Amino acid sequence: MTYAGSVLFASGTKTRMQDIKDTAEGKESRIIQKKYDSSVAHYLTPYSRQWNNPVIRFFTLKVQWQVDTSMLSSVAEIAMHPAYQQIIGMGPIAIPLILSELKRKSGHWYWALKSIAGEDPVMPEHRGNLKKMAEAWLKWGKEQGYV
Amino acid sequence: MSKESIEVYFRNLSRSGYSITSPATPEYNCIAWAAGNAELWWEPDPQFLYYWPPQIERRYTLEAYKRTYEVLGYKICDNSVLEIGFEKIVLYINEYGRPTHAARQLISGRWTSKLGSLEDIEHNTLEGLSGSHPAYGIVAVILKRPIKNS
Numbered sequence: 001m002t003y004a005g006s007v008l009f010a011s012g013t014k015t016r017m018q019d020i021k022d023t024a025e026g027k028e029s030r031i032i033q034k035k036y037d038s039s040v041a042h043y044l045t046p047y048s049r050q051w052n053n054p055v056i057r058f059f060t061l062k063v064q065w066q067v068d069t070s071m072l073s074s075v076a077e078i079a080m081h082p083a084y085q086q087i088i089g090m091g092p093i094a095i096p097l098i099l100s101e102l103k104r105k106s107g108h109w110y111w112a113l114k115s116i117a118g119e120d121p122v123m124p125e126h127r128g129n130l131k132k133m134a135e136a137w138l139k140w141g142k143e144q145g146y147v
Numbered sequence: 148m149s150k151e152s153i154e155v156y157f158r159n160l161s162r163s164g165y166s167i168t169s170p171a172t173p174e175y176n177c178i179a180w181a182a183g184n185a186e187l188w189w190e191p192d193p194q195f196l197y198y199w200p201p202q203i204e205r206r207y208t209l210e211a212y213k214r215t216y217e218v219l220g221y222k223i224c225d226n227s228v229l230e231i232g233f234e235k236i237v238l239y240i241n242e243y244g245r246p247t248h249a250a251r252q253l254i255s256g257r258w259t260s261k262l263g264s265l266e267d268i269e270h271n272t273l274e275g276l277s278g279s280h281p282a283y284g285i286v287a288v289i290l291k292r293p294i295k296n297s
Contacts, residue, residue, distance in 0.1 A: 128198025
């Protein structure tokens, strides 16, 4: 069914439904669909089992961490967030996930990388330059077989 | 990040007035931005991951942060009122006395701030970013220096 170009008569006012293109799906039905998908996923794969999946765990922690720390100007504080500490606690299994994230988008992953890897491939003159830092870590990751 | 999200972190901002002036980026922070640098993240972190002026003590103290701007020609002053021919910077601290933020005054009298890894904003008042965590606490130090070519 399509409502494209349909006209809504409400309270005697003619309003063109420009926001509806080729589907009848509205905001409410998208929310219901999302909740339904989430319930099905939860039923089929209990949260405890999802948590054992390092990829799901990493991305769940990453979202928590980013929401709570994006306004902070100190990486020392940013890195002390419990979710970030849990990512560090995942150990080397988190390195390829962090590097793939770093390849996709700039971010403050260097504290975690240095803590897990126990080394820092960034040249001293590139400290604080996030583009150069990412390049150095991605090169390191390639050399170590993580990327 | 939307304005709504920024206003959740900084509850005084919508009341005092502000505008977003850049896209969000983690490439630089407020300390660098106040110093006029939009390429580096400045921080005296103990892991030596980030840039910090080499002549300044690498500690999270108000004194070290103040010195960072003093070496750029700023001197302590006693008010944040716009003065023709001068540019001003303020440092915020949290309840533990730890520096949390720096903002720079524009020639319009408004203030420019980089919000962590979020956007740059221009805000009308310093109170806009004040408040308890996740806001930046209180203004502890005001510095000024003559504007070059003025």
